[in-house]
Every structure is written in structure tokens, then in C-alpha cells.
Amino acid sequence: MAMTIHLLLPILVSSSLMSFILQRRHLLMALLALESTTLMTMIFAASIYGAPSQFNIIIILVIMTLAACEASLGLALMVIxxxxxxxxSVKLLSINKC
Structure with missing residues (x-):
């Protein structure tokens, strides 16, 4: 089971990064892809360190704190x-209005 997680998580992280790169139309979809990347990174970090230790819990809490800050900042920017x-639509942000 642990070997499957170690093989599957890098694929999930790279696929969520690819979906973030490919989402060019709407900001909400790009934010959701970024959140999935953060979640997969947190799961990957938790699975690498194995047994729960104090260092493992600190790393997970730091990643979760950064993910919450990123989500609130992204949603605030999207509301604005x-x-x-x-x-x-991300197309509206272009400086060239030809």
C-alpha cells in the first residue's frame, strides 16, 4: 500500500500542476487546480515521512496554513x-485592448 502511494502521488501532483497550467480561461478553475496541487503536496509530504512525528505534524501544519492563506487571497482577488x-475570465486582464 505504501509503495503504491509513493508511486501514485508524484503523478497526481504533476497532473494537478498540468491542469493549473492549462486552465487559462477562468480564474476560479485555476484556483481550484492550485488548491489540488497544495493538497497533493501535503499528502505527499505526510507519506514520505512515514510515522507521525513532531516534525511531520509541523510540516503538515505549515503547508495547511500556507494553503489557507493562498485560498483566501485568491478568492479575494477573484471577488475584486x-x-x-x-x-x-482571465482574458479580461490583458493590457492590450485591441
């Missing part, structure tokens, strides 16, 4: 963008 531009 939606109120300003009327949509969460």
Missing part, C-alpha cells in the same frame, strides 16, 4: 476582479 470587470 469580478466586481471590476464583471467576469472571472
Amino acid at each position: 476582479m469580478t466586481r471590476s470587470y464583471g467576469s472571472d
Whole structure:
């Protein structure tokens, strides 16, 4: 079981990073892909260190704290963008308005 997790988690992290790169239309989808990347990184860090120890718990808490800060900042930016531009489309953020 542990060997399967070690083989599967890098694939999940890379697929969530690829979905983050490919989400170019809507900011909400990019934020969701970024959250899945953070979650997979946390699970990967927890599985690498094995048995629960004080260092393992600290690493997981730091990653979860950073994920919560990232989520709140991303949602705040999306609310500001939606109120300003009327949509969460990333195309609207372009400086070139040709």
C-alpha cells in the first residue's frame, strides 16, 4: 500500500500542476487546480515521512496554513476582479485592448 502511494502521488501532483497550467480561461478553475496541487503536496509530504512525528505534524501544519492563506487571497482577488470587470475570465486582464 505504501509503495503504491509513493508511486501514485508524484503523478497526481504533476497532473494537478498540468491542469493549473492549462486552465487559462477562468480564474476560479485555476484556483481550484492550485488548491489540488497544495493538497497533493501535503499528502505527499505526510507519506514520505512515514510515522507521525513532531516534525511531520509541523510540516503538515505549515503547508495547511500556507494553503489557507493562498485560498483566501485568491478568492479575494477573484471577488475584486469580478466586481471590476464583471467576469472571472482571465482574458479580461490583458493590457492590450485591441
